[in-house]
Every structure is written in structure tokens, then in C-alpha cells.
Amino acid sequence: xxxEVVQPIVSNFIKSLRDIGYxxxxxxxxxxxxxxxxxxxxxxxxxxxxxKTIFTILDDGTGMSNEELVIAMRLAASDxxxxxxxxxxxxxxxxxxxxxxxxxxxLTVLSKKDGEVSIKQWNLDFISRENEWLLITPELNTYxxxxxxxxxxxxxxxxxxxxxxxxxxxxxxIPNKMDILRNHLSLVFHCFLEGIIPGKKTLKIHVNGKQLxxxxxxxxxxxxxxxxxxxxxxxxxxxxxxxxxxxxHHSKLSIEEYxxxxxxxxxxxxxxxxxxxxHRLLISGTWWGMHRVSDAHKLVRIKIDxxxxxxxxxxxxIKKSMANPVSEIKKDLKRIVEQVTVRGSRPFTGRGRxxxxxxxxxxxxxxxxENQIQFMIxxxxxxxxxxxxxxxxxxxxxxxxxxxxxxxxxxxDAIVAQLNTNPKKVKQEGLINVIEVKALIETWKSNGxxxxxxxxxxxxxxxxNREEYFADVDNK
Numbered sequence: 479x480x481x482e483v484v485q486p487i488v489s490n491f492i493k494s495l496r497d498i499g500y501x502x503x504x505x506x507x508x509x510x511x512x513x514x515x516x517x518x519x520x521x522x523x524x525x526x527x528x529x530k531t532i533f534t535i536l537d538d539g540t541g542m543s544n545e546e547l548v549i550a551m552r553l554a555a556s557d558x559x560x561x562x563x564x565x566x567x568x569x570x571x572x573x574x575x576x577x578x579x580x581x582x583x584x585l586t587v588l589s590k591k592d593g594e595v596s597i598k599q600w601n602l603d604f605i606s607r608e609n610e611w612l613l614i615t616p617e618l619n620t621y622x623x624x625x626x627x628x629x630x631x632x633x634x635x636x637x638x639x640x641x642x643x644x645x646x647x648x649x650x651x652i653p654n655k656m657d658i659l660r661n662h663l664s665l666v667f668h669c670f671l672e673g674i675i676p677g678k679k680t681l682k683i684h685v686n687g688k689q690l691x692x693x694x695x696x697x698x699x700x701x702x703x704x705x706x707x708x709x710x711x712x713x714x715x716x717x718x719x720x721x722x723x724x725x726x727h728h729s730k731l732s733i734e735e736y737x738x739x740x741x742x743x744x745x746x747x748x749x750x751x752x753x754x755x756x757h758r759l760l761i762s763g764t765w766w767g768m769h770r771v772s773d774a775h776k777l778v779r780i781k782i783d784x785x786x787x788x789x790x791x792x793x794x795x796i797k798k799s800m801a802n803p804v805s806e807i808k809k810d811l812k813r814i815v816e817q818v819t820v821r822g823s824r825p826f827t828g829r830g831r832x833x834x835x836x837x838x839x840x841x842x843x844x845x846x847x848e849n850q851i852q853f854m855i856x857x858x859x860x861x862x863x864x865x866x867x868x869x870x871x872x873x874x875x876x877x878x879x880x881x882x883x884x885x886x887x888x889x890x891d892a893i894v895a896q897l898n899t900n901p902k903k904v905k906q907e908g909l910i911n912v913i914e915v916k917a918l919i920e921t922w923k924s925n926g927x928x929x930x931x932x933x934x935x936x937x938x939x940x941x942x943n944r945e946e947y948f949a950d951v952d953n954k
Contacts, residue, residue, distance in 0.1 A: 488609045488610065500580035502646060502647065506663070507662060507666050510663070513637065516637065522683075527652070531644045533582070541589045541590045547587060550589075576796060582642060583645065585601075590633060597616060668694050669757040669758070696781060707722075708720065709721075711811075713806065718783070720810075720811070720814055723779050745777065748779070749765075750778070755788075768808060855884060864931065
């Protein structure tokens with residue numbers, strides 16, 4: 479068998495390597511995985527024009543010796559199939575490099591361990607010119623003006639990652655990029671920031687001096703959040719933890735809280751599975767084709783936490799932003815989805831069933847036939863009956879046409895759209911004019927309102943929702 483060495487054209491390979499598809503915030507999160515694996519308790523991030531934009535990440539983890547740093551800078555430094563510690567958030571040995579290269583052409587890493595500082599640099603322009611993967615050891619004193627450099631030197635151990643020659647955003651974009659980054663990291667690492675991981679200290683992350691607050695997408699501390707029974711799925715020699723949640727109905731939240739937990743994608747698009755590996759969020763808001771997105775289930779979110787030895791069963795990519803479980807796992811997940819979505823729709827269907835509550839006389843009725851569901855005005859409502867009795871035949875027919883028009887042209891699409899996008903702003907009861915209601919009651923009373931009518935009136939939702947209007951009627 480004849481063989482020959484065919485080296486890749488490095489300059490072309492670098493372009494391909496840079497175009498894997500990272501966004502800025504996903505790239506940063508991938509680098510932070512290394513800090514967490516290194517047992518860091520504090521991570522500081524800085525992004526400033528200096529005069530060109532420089533981005534730095536400093537952690538107080540275990541740090542690396544010179545030999546360890548060279549290995550860390552090597553592409554594909556680790557075997558993805560090798561055994562890893564349960565807290566290791568990496569796999570391919572590519573994250574630091576591919577994430578960094580996606581944003582910049584100059585990656586420098588400083589690390590401190592046992593009092594010794596080591597420094598290595600990948601410069602993609604230099605590599606392209608030389609057509610070789612030549613790792614540079616730059617002079618340490620040339621980095622004195624780099625953000626967080628002095629803080630790094632003061633640590634007993636830790637690592638400083640530096641991105642220079644950033645070409646994915648401009649100086650003017652820094653404030654917006656930092657806002658997006660804060661939101662992303664607060665979500666992805668919320669378990670670490672909350673300090674809820676057994677045996678681990680609470681992680682602190684600062685971005686340009688501002689400490690991040692965790693964003694738990696399940697709003698688990700709210701009294702109205704339903705935390706259903708956790709299930710454990712056995713797969714090979716590992717356990718998959720599945721924890722379903724049903725978020726509170728908008729009526730249980732303030733406007734600010736409701737908007738916050740909608741996330742930027744909105745409740746409808748944020749429903750579904752949230753996949754965590756070793757407590758780190760990878761995927762959010764997907765059903766993986768096991769269930770259709772539905773407004774009725776927009777409050778359903780299901781947390782899945784897997785150990786880091788199950789990547790092969792979930793198809794997790796290098797960026798940790800794509801996954802899809804194997805069919806054996808999907809069977810159990812689909813069963814859980816069917817159970818949870820029934821309960822998840824109750825905050826909405828439960829409110830609909832109140833229309834059929836026989837203890838209250840309502841203006842609207844829900845009429846369900848075999849092939850259709852209709853919302854109809856209750857023709858037997860005492861107020862409508864009282865009005866009808868004052869009208870002649872022609873006027874009664876006109877009233878009936880008005881009621882049919884209200885029913886037939888009920889703007890359901892617009893109502894649904896507004897309830898989905900602005901539920902806290904929909905305030906129909908504000909249309910009830912207190913003065914006019916009280917005046918009507920006085921008219922009825924002056925006309926000798928009957929005891930029978932009073933009994934029927936007390937059952938109506940106008941009375942039950944506005945008892946203060948009827949204080950005198952109660953005592954009649």
C-alpha cells in the first residue's frame with residue numbers, strides 16, 4: 479500500500495475553522511466552560527476599546543503550567559470518547575480555540591500555577607503566512623496594558639484569555655454586545671450562579687464590572703409555579719433527570735416579571751425542553767419534533783439534565799448549541815410530554831370552563847357541538863331579558879341581530895394575538911362604566927324591581943365582580 483502525506487492549505491483551513499457558526503455570546507460561554515472545569519469561583523469579563531477592541535476573560539481557577547498550557551492550545555487536544563470528570567464541561571478539546579477564532583485572529587492565553595506564569599499565542603495571520611501551526615510565546619511585559627492583566631498577576635492561580643483583532647463587531651457595538659452577553663450567561667450558567675449544585679460554591683461572573691444575576695427560566699421560586707414530579711430515565715449506565723414545570727399564568731405575575739420570563743423569544747417559542755449537561759444549559763425551548771408548538775402549552779417548560787458521558791446519545795455539537803436525542807430516549811420523553819401538556823393547558827382551558835359555571839350567570843356561553851365550538855351571548859341573562867321585555871317585536875328582532883353580530887364577528891384572532899403578546903395590557907373590565915351601572919340600578923329600583931329579578935341579578939358576573947355597586951340591592 480502506497481501512502482503520502484498531504485498537508486492541508488493552512489490559510490484555507492483557518493477560514494473554514496473560523497466559520498463554524500458561533501455567535502459572540504455562544505463563543506464566550508464556550509470559553510467559560512473551561513474556567514468552570516478549572517474550578518473557578520470568580521470570572522471577570524472585560525471588553526473595551528484600547529484603542530482597538532480588546533476582550534478578556536479572567537478566572538481564578540487552578541491555572542496551568544507551561545506544558546499544560548501548550549496542550550490546552552493544541553487543537554483537538556482531548557479524545558472526545560475518553561473518560562472525563564463529571565464536572566468537565568468540555569469534550570472535543572476544541573472549544574477554547576474554535577470559539578476564540580470565530581471572533582478574533584489573535585488569541586493569547588496567560589495562566590498561573592504554582593507561582594509560575596506561562597503565556598502562549600495563536601496568531602492566525604502569522605500562521606497563514608508561514609503555512610504552519612506555529613505557537614508563539616510572546617513577551618509577558620507587552621501585555622501590561624491589557625484589561626484585567628494586573629488582577630491576573632495578583633491571583634494565586636488562574637487564567638487570562640485575551641482576544642485581539644476582533645473582526646465580528648465594532649467599537650460602537652460593545653454596549654449592545656455586552657447586554658446580549660449578560661442575558662445569555664445569566665441563563666446558560668444560572669445553576670452555577672444560584673449556587674444550587676451540590677459540592678460547588680456559588681459562581682460569580684462580572685461583565686465590565688457588573689455582577690450577573692442568575693436567570694432561572696422555570697421561575698421555580700414563585701409560589702404559583704407548578705413543579706411536577708421529577709422522573710429518572712435509565713439509559714445505559716446513566717440516569718437522565720427530567721423535571722417538568724408549569725409557569726404561572728400572567729394574572730399571577732407583575733408586568734415586569736411576566737415580560738422577563740417570556741424571554742426575548744416570547745412564551746410560545748420558549749416552551750418545551752431545556753437540555754442541561756452537568757447543570758450547564760445547552761438547548762432551550764424545543765420539542766424535538768415530539769410535540770407541536772401550541773399557545774395552550776406556552777407555560778410548559780421541561781428541564782432535562784444529563785451527565786457528560788451521554789453526548790453521543792444526544793448528538794451534541796462542538797458549539798453545544800444543537801442536540802437531538804436518540805429514539806430510545808424520545809419514547810420516554812414523549813410519554814412525559816403527553817402527561818405534562820395536559821396539565822400545562824389548564825391555566826387557560828380551566829379559565830374557559832368557568833364560562834360553564836352554573837353558580838354564576840355569565841354574558842358569554844361556550845357551546846360545543848360535535849364539529850365546532852362557539853362562543854355565544856347568553857340570551858337568558860336577566861339583564862338581556864329585562865331589556866327584551868321593554869321592547870316591541872321589531873326592536874326585539876333588532877336586538878337579536880345585534881347579538882348575532884357580536885357573536886359572529888367576535889375578533890378571535892385579534893384577541894388571541896393580544897393575549898399572547900400583551901396579556902397584562904388586556905383590561906376588558908375597565909370598559910364597565912361605574913356611573914352608568916349605578917344609574918341603571920337606581921332606575922330598576924324606582925320601577926319596583928322584583929325579588930325574583932334581584933335573585934337572578936345577584937348571580938350575574940356584573941354583580942359578583944362589582945359587589946360595591948349593589949350594596950343597597952343586597953338589603954332590599
